[in-house]
Amino acid sequence: MRWSQAFIPTLREDPADAEAASHRLLVRGGFVRQLMAGVYSLLPLGRRVRTKVMRIIREEMEAIGAQEFVLPELHPAELWRRTGRYEVMADVLLTLEDHRGGELVLGPTHEEVFTLLAAELTSYRELPQLWYQIQTKFRDEPRPKSGLLRTREFTMKDSYSFDLDEEGLDRQFRAHYDAYVRIFRRLGLPAIPVVASSGAMGGSGSVEFMVPAAAGEDDVAHCPSCGYAANVERATSTLPAVEDGEGPAAPEAFPTPGVRTIADLEEFPGGAPADRQIKTLVYFLDGRATLVLLRGDHALQEQKLRDATGAVEVRPARPEEIRTLLGADAGSLGAVGVEDVPIIADLALRGRRNLVTGANVDDTHLRGVDVERDVAVSRWEDLRAVRAGEACPDCGAPLEVFRAIEAGHIFKLGTRYAEALGATVLDVDGKQVPLVMGSYGIGVERNLATIVEVHHDDKGIVWPVSVAPYEAVVTIVKVDDTDSWETGKRIYEELEALGVEVIVDDRDERPGVKFNDAELVGIPFRVTVGPRGLAEGVVELTTRATGEREELTVAEAATHVARLVEEGRRSE
RNA sequence: CGGGACGUGGCGCAGUUUGGUAGCGCGCAUCGUUCGGGACGAUGAGGUCGCCGGUUCGAAUCCGGCCGUCCCGACCA
Numbered sequence: 001m002r003w004s005q006a007f008i009p010t011l012r013e014d015p016a017d018a019e020a021a022s023h024r025l026l027v028r029g030g031f032v033r034q035l036m037a038g039v040y041s042l043l044p045l046g047r048r049v050r051t052k053v054m055r056i057i058r059e060e061m062e063a064i065g066a067q068e069f070v071l072p073e074l075h076p077a078e079l080w081r082r083t084g085r086y087e088v089m090a091d092v093l094l095t096l097e098d099h100r101g102g103e104l105v106l107g108p109t110h111e112e113v114f115t116l117l118a119a120e121l122t123s124y125r126e127l128p129q130l131w132y133q134i135q136t137k138f139r140d141e142p143r144p145k146s147g148l149l150r151t152r153e154f155t156m157k158d159s160y161s162f163d164l165d166e167e168g169l170d171r172q173f174r175a176h177y178d179a180y181v182r183i184f185r186r187l188g189l190p191a192i193p194v195v196a197s198s199g200a201m202g203g204s205g206s207v208e209f210m211v212p213a214a215a216g217e218d219d220v221a222h223c224p225s226c227g228y229a230a231n232v233e234r235a236t237s238t239l240p241a242v243e244d245g246e247g248p249a250a251p252e253a254f255p256t257p258g259v260r261t262i263a264d265l266e267e268f269p270g271g272a273p274a275d276r277q278i279k280t281l282v283y284f285l286d287g288r289a290t291l292v293l294l295r296g297d298h299a300l301q302e303q304k305l306r307d308a309t310g311a312v313e314v315r316p317a318r319p320e321e322i323r324t325l326l327g328a329d330a331g332s333l334g335a336v337g338v339e340d341v342p343i344i345a346d347l348a349l350r351g352r353r354n355l356v357t358g359a360n361v362d363d364t365h366l367r368g369v370d371v372e373r374d375v376a377v378s379r380w381e382d383l384r385a386v387r388a389g390e391a392c393p394d395c396g397a398p399l400e401v402f403r404a405i406e407a408g409h410i411f412k413l414g415t416r417y418a419e420a421l422g423a424t425v426l427d428v429d430g431k432q433v434p435l436v437m438g439s440y441g442i443g444v445e446r447n448l449a450t451i452v453e454v455h456h457d458d459k460g461i462v463w464p465v466s467v468a469p470y471e472a473v474v475t476i477v478k479v480d481d482t483d484s485w486e487t488g489k490r491i492y493e494e495l496e497a498l499g500v501e502v503i504v505d506d507r508d509e510r511p512g513v514k515f516n517d518a519e520l521v522g523i524p525f526r527v528t529v530g531p532r533g534l535a536e537g538v539v540e541l542t543t544r545a546t547g548e549r550e551e552l553t554v555a556e557a558a559t560h561v562a563r564l565v566e567e568g569r570r571s572e
Numbered sequence: 573c574g575g576g577a578c579g580u581g582g583c584g585c586a587g588u589u590u591g592g593u594a595g596c597g598c599g600c601a602u603c604g605u606u607c608g609g610g611a612c613g614a615u616g617a618g619g620u621c622g623c624c625g626g627u628u629c630g631a632a633u634c635c636g637g638c639c640g641u642c643c644c645g646a647c648c649a
Contacts, residue, residue, distance in 0.1 A: 009582090011582095011583060011584090011598095011599090012583075012584085012598060012599075012610070013583065013584050013597095013598070014584085015583080015584085016578090016583085016584065016585090016642085017578090017641065017642045017643090018642090019642080019643070034641090036640085036641090037640080037641065037642090089649090091647075091648085092647090092648070108649085109649060111649090137649095139648080139649095141647085141648070142573075142646080142647055142648075143645095143646085143647075143648085145642085145643085150648085156649090158649090196649095206649085208649095217648080302646095302647095315646095406649090409649055411649070439649075441649060475608095477607085477608050478607065478608080480607095509610090510606095510607065510608095510609080510610065510611065511607070511608045511609060511610095512608085512609035512610045512611090513609085513610050514609090514610095515608085515609050515610085516609070516610055517610090519609095528608075530608055531608085532608060533608090540608090
């Protein structure tokens with residue numbers, strides 16, 4: 001390719017509305033352009049990288065025996081109603097109507113359609129099956145952001161496994177886990193597998209592959225000592241015991257005028273430290289009022305509440321709802337004596353006594369509360385948000401918490417979809433059993449952007465060779481110098497003949513413009529051809545990642561670069 | 573959905589407070605001089621000032637409504 005003919009609209013300045021490094025650099029480097037919020041056009045450079053990301057994913061899927069499909073993006077709404085997800089995913093579902101009034105949805109994922117096809121499986125002899133596709137997904141994200149990291153239309157590799165039993169699912173899950181480790185290694189992404197919440201997918205277990213990055217949207221608790229890693233939506237920690245002392249035989253009310261917060265009550269005479277208070281939150285779970293109890297110094301992890309209860313719609317109660325329910329305002333709430341409302345308490349409150357909590361009377365609190373004696377707890381669950389510095393549940397070392405991008409997610413789904421859509425087979429005993437499913441996703445453009453988040457510097461992108469839009473660029477410093485032109489073109493052609501993906505920068509521009517563009521765009525190897533070097537019979541090779549330069553004779557240049565490219569392709 | 577900001581040639585911005593008919597830098601075109609790290613000079617093209625309505629002799633500027641985009645939060649296989 002000749003740069004002079006290529007559409008690579010680089011920008012000299014940063015785009016005004018791009019915050020994340022990947023967003024900024026992909027726009028500046030001429031890889032993408034925004035069409036509307038959360039919807040991007042991929043320009044030739046972006047498309048080249050995307051193709052390479054997909055190729056790596058495809059190779060690793062084929063390597064574990066997956067069969068590629070192409071499924072529709074247009075689905076009948078009816079199918080989504082059958083699994084209940086028309087309602088569960090309503091907030092992200094893009095829906096439309098055809099001319100006959102038929103209700104359609106644009107697929108946000110493909111469990112339903114794949115499972116429908118799997119209903120054609122009839123015998124355990126046909127199992128296991130492993131199916132996948134690389135297809136566009138539509139999700140009406142409430143808040144698209146950070147360029148390609150969170151969009152409303154994107155490409156995803158989604159695969160689905162179908163097995164007779166849990167053991168089969170475990171095998172396929174493990175195969176995917178290993179395949180994902182290889183994929184992220186080849187993409188140059190330092191992804192960490194973490195225990196995750198299954199969210200709206202349902203199912204018995206899931207692992208997210210997280211790449212530490214400031215632009216991430218998830219927090220991961222990680223133990224540097226033993227390697228424990230979990231999304232904070234699932235993470236736990238070991239807490240030091242709190243000494244409560246003996247309490248009275250029954251809770252005692254005491255006036256606390258003006259006390260509204262945990263912190264107020266710590267200061268208030270006769271109050272208590274935060275870890276000896278009970279925090280009482282009122283939530284509506286699918287429309288049903290519920291009290292959520294936590295230790296005073298702990299924060300609720302809402303996803304844990306969702307996962308524990310299976311509730312779809314979870315929201316804090318409004319002030320007037322709280323007053324109606326408990327007869328007091330937030331600040332004086334408690335669960336003592338509450339009987340007609342379900343009470344979910346965090347594990348950290350188990351066995352605690354002599355605690356302080358609201359009395360459900362404004363400006364009044366109770367002391368001497370023994371949780372198990374005085375509160376009608378309906379369920380005990382792990383609900384609190386883990387904090388950095390708390391002890392690792394496995395080894396006790398202090399946990400760290402960092403931001404990360406979810407680059408991939410694998411789920412054990414179980415039989416939920418198979419049951420809803422009648423995907424069953426006959427087992428050895430002739431008994432009809434639902435297929436046991438797994439589902440496994442990697443977002444293509446999100447991974448492309450994540451690579452940029454991880455691999456860039458102040459000059460631009462530093463693509464790993466494995467996904468670079470071009471592996472090498474031949475920069476002709478002075479295009480009207482015949483020797484430079486001839487030599488540059490010859491090296492370019494030699495590189496092409498050697499199978500290197502190369503572009504020749506033949507633009508009549510100042511050298512600085514060409515060097516800067518090559519660095520912005522992130523091409524791994526640059527061969528600089530100019531009169532100065534040619535006078536000595538040499539050209540210059542610059543490695544983008546290290547900035548190292550070396551001189552090569554004209555004769556050896558192409559083979560040398562081709563060898564480096566070859567090594568680069570292999571090492572990632 | 574709650575909070576905040578913004579919308580002016582392709583890109584980045586000023587002008588809006590105090591209404592008078594649009595400007596700067598980059599980019600683009602032509603010519604000349606330059607040429608190994610984003611050159612210089614000259615000439616030139618390019619804008620319904622997001623949209624609709626109102627106030628006014630006159631609106632980028634004031635008022636109302638709408639649309640769009642970004643950021644924080646909520647939400648999110």
